[in-house]
Amino acid sequence: MGISRTYYYARVSTGEQNLDRQIEAFRKIGADEKYIFTDKVSGKDLDRPNYQILRNNILRPGDTLVDKSLDRLSRNKSDIKAELEFYKKNGIRVKIIDLPTTMVDLDGQEWIIDMVNNIIIEVLSSIAEQERATTKNRQAEGIAAAKAAGRSLGRPTVELPVNWDEIYTRWKRKEISGKTAIELSGLKRTTFYKLVKKYEQDSKWI
Numbered sequence: 001m002g003i004s005r006t007y008y009y010a011r012v013s014t015g016e017q018n019l020d021r022q023i024e025a026f027r028k029i030g031a032d033e034k035y036i037f038t039d040k041v042s043g044k045d046l047d048r049p050n051y052q053i054l055r056n057n058i059l060r061p062g063d064t065l066v067d068k069s070l071d072r073l074s075r076n077k078s079d080i081k082a083e084l085e086f087y088k089k090n091g092i093r094v095k096i097i098d099l100p101t102t103m104v105d106l107d108g109q110e111w112i113i114d115m116v117n118n119i120i121i122e123v124l125s126s127i128a129e130q131e132r133a134t135t136k137n138r139q140a141e142g143i144a145a146a147k148a149a150g151r152s153l154g155r156p157t158v159e160l161p162v163n164w165d166e167i168y169t170r171w172k173r174k175e176i177s178g179k180t181a182i183e184l185s186g187l188k189r190t191t192f193y194k195l196v197k198k199y200e201q202d203s204k205w206i
Contacts, residue, residue, distance in 0.1 A: 004062035007054060008036040011072045015040050022068040025097050031066070043075035046083070055083075061091035069098040084120060160195060161185045168199065 008031050010022035019038050026036055039048040046052070059065060065087065067073050073094075074080045087094050096102045101116050161167070164185065171181040182192045 004060075004064070005035060006031075006064040006066060007059060008066045009051060009054060009072065010036065010038045010068065011043060011048065011051070012040050013042050022072065025068050026066065029066070029097070029103075043071060043073075045076065046074060046079055055086075059087075059090075059092050064093045064095060066095045066097065068096075070096055088114070160199070161187065164195075164199075168196070 008026045010019045010026070012019055012022075017040070019040075023031075023036060023038075037050045037054045039050045041048050054065075070080055073083055084094060094102065099120070102120070167176075167181050167184050170176045171178065176184070178192075182189055185192055187195070
């Protein structure tokens with residue numbers, strides 16, 4: 001096994017924000033500038049160029065990854081959980097400056113570090129599951145409330161043009177082309193043919 005190294009990852013969501021606060025926190029714990037990786041991109045997912053390079057091409061078993069806070073790793077708790085599990089599986093330690101218990105070095109007592117990581121993973125898993133359940137309940141409540149108020153859900157129904165019967169009849173008789181029918185109806189091509197299908201399925205048109 002080669003020399004174990006410590007790498008640092010900092011992220012802000014936009015180009016207008018700066019990384020100074022995170023990088024200064026790294027410097028205070030002795031970070032080597034050449035091992036600091038940064039991205040200026042949203043944390044909504046893991047599709048970040050420098051993070052992916054660090055994760056997939058540079059970090060090796062025995063290395064350490066340091067972040068200022070968990071949300072710099074990702075803002076999605078499910079992604080955070082998956083990433084922590086990935087690093088644990090690959091023998092890469094993760095330290096979070098804002099979580100002091102993760103920063104402690106315990107030579108010969110790696111089981112304590114594993115225990116701390118397991119606790120973080122389980123807590124994040126529970127939070128993510130609870131948030132999914134809460135979101136699902138809110139969606140169900142919103143749908144029920146909308147139905148009770150008589151509001152329709154989804155995209156609004158497209159109304160038939162006032163001259164639809166004439167246009168449709170002439171088009172079906174091949175007196176006019178589809179292009180002309182679309183222009184006369186004032187509809188988009190996809191909308192026109194969608195209405196044709198619905199109209200032919202239900203002549204009463206609800």
